[in-house]
Amino acid sequence: MRIMTILVAGLAMASSLAVAQEAAKTAPMLHPKAPSGAHVFIIAPKDGAIVGADVHVKFGVKGIKLVPATDPAPNTGHHHLLIDVASLPPKNAPIPSDATHLHFGKAQTETTIHLSPGDHTLQLDFGDFAHMQFDPPIVSKKITIHVK
Numbered sequence: 001m002r003i004m005t006i007l008v009a010g011l012a013m014a015s016s017l018a019v020a021q022e023a024a025k026t027a028p029m030l031h032p033k034a035p036s037g038a039h040v041f042i043i044a045p046k047d048g049a050i051v052g053a054d055v056h057v058k059f060g061v062k063g064i065k066l067v068p069a070t071d072p073a074p075n076t077g078h079h080h081l082l083i084d085v086a087s088l089p090p091k092n093a094p095i096p097s098d099a100t101h102l103h104f105g106k107a108q109t110e111t112t113i114h115l116s117p118g119d120h121t122l123q124l125d126f127g128d129f130a131h132m133q134f135d136p137p138i139v140s141k142k143i144t145i146h147v148k
């Protein structure tokens with residue numbers, strides 16, 4: 001009876017592992033769970049600020065560890081700055097890397113960007129080592145600045 005129980009438990013474990021392996025093969029990349037209380041915020045410029053074309057942006061993070069993108073530890077990640085992005089990127093793929101989605105994979109906490117005159121929006125979107133957004137997304141308030 002005891003042997004039977006062990007055998008059944010062993011089979012259940014093996015089959016759940018097989019299911020997980022199969023899911024990993026077919027499933028899109030998964031977004032990691034956000035630790036409760038984790039948040040990011042734009043320290044500068046202030047929402048509504050009137051600024052020159054060279055804009056110094058400072059990033060803040062609380063409740064989750066800021067690390068370079070080479071570190072796959074859970075509950076860690078790096079900043080992404082979204083410039084004039086209307087809606088968040090799709091959650092089941094890495095955050096795009098282009099002129100409006102900037103990655104700070106060396107764990108940077110500030111940058112200087114160059115913007116054309118007029119209104120622009122800035123928003124931070126925290127991502128893990130694979131540049132995946134968290135669930136729920138760890139995003140800052142979207143601010144609007146006016147470039148002279």
Ligand SMILES: [Cu+2]
Nearest residue numbers: 103104127131
């Ligand atoms: Cu990234």
